[in-house]
Amino acid sequence: MLLVAMKLMNKEKTPMDNFLVEYGMSLSLSGHPNIIETHEIAFQTSNDYVFVQKVAPAGNLIHSIVKVGLNEDLVKGFVPQVASALDFMHSRGMVHRDIKLDNILLMDIECKEVKLADFGLTRLRGTQAPCMAWSIPYTAPELCSLKEGDQLLLHPSIDVWAFGVLLYTVMTGSFPWEEAGGHDPMYREFAWWQTKKDLTLAPGKWQQFSMEARQMFWDLLALNASERCSAMDILKYVHLPWTAKMPPENLTRKTVIHVI
Structure with missing residues (x-):
């Protein structure tokens, strides 16, 4: 059957x-x-x-995340699979527009095989996307900054940004911010860090990542959409350490994950 x-x-x-x-x-x-x-x-x-x-017998990623995030080796096992799915879409001129924990389905409880799902918002690259009435933590800053009546041409970099947020979330068990906009203090700290162009100045919970992982996040979450890497560029970081050898003890501020 x-x-x-x-x-x-x-x-x-x-x-x-x-x-x-x-x-x-x-x-x-x-x-x-x-x-x-x-x-x-x-x-x-x-x-x-x-x-x-x-x-998908094991549900989705949001059912597997706990407050401390997932094991680094486990994450490194399935993240390339998500990257490959995104690369496949992007090579065919499609932008997913809804990359988040809920849409990464698990074929087993160990997260050894994952599948990207939910293409209700998927559109062709270059399609005009209107201003949304709301933003979620995965939404790229260029979309968050749209005013009513504005539109943005869809580009794969929107998915790459959401992919970076997803990666941070599965590693830490929390969102990096509520919204990638100037009124969010967590996002402002991250934006300040990027503009300083100094990996050692990582704020807050970003300090728990290795220098290699910090560079990876800078590549995925470049403030300028044209400077973001491709989804498959993450492969050059998979064999490097992502966790700092001595993560700081005081990592108090975080945004709790909720189903969106």
Whole structure:
């Protein structure tokens, strides 16, 4: 017997065009080993549009994170898989736009195999993205700074930023900030650190990372979107230490993870 998962999209909240876009995107990307497989089965009920996907038996990453984060070796095992999935999307001109813990599915409880999922916000590179009514910790600063009526051309660097936030989160068990905007003190500290261009001046919880990991985060979370690395550039850091040999004792401020 084959177990499958069904994604239901309420008709009152989801136009048929949006359903067809997400189903088409999901189907076209499902050939990659680290993207959840979508079956060629779609239908509708009186209330919902439905399509069928492979089951992720161990849930998603948000169910695995505890307040202290995950083991470094475990993280280094699955992060390249996420990078590969993003690279696959980006090479085909697609921007995910919703990289977060909830959308990294686990095929086993040890996180040895993960799959990227949820392509409801996925659009082609160069599509105009409007100002959002809200921001979440994964949202890139260029999106956070949009004013009502403004639009931004979608670029893979938006996903790379969210990938960097996700990596920090799985390593520490907390978000680096609530929002990548000037009113957030944690983000202001990070932005100040980057502009000083001195890895040794890491503020707060960034001190628990090695110099190599700090550079990795600078590459992923470059304030200027055009200076961000690609998702696959993370591979050059996988064999380097990410945790400082003697992390500071006073790491009191943090943003608690919540489901978004």
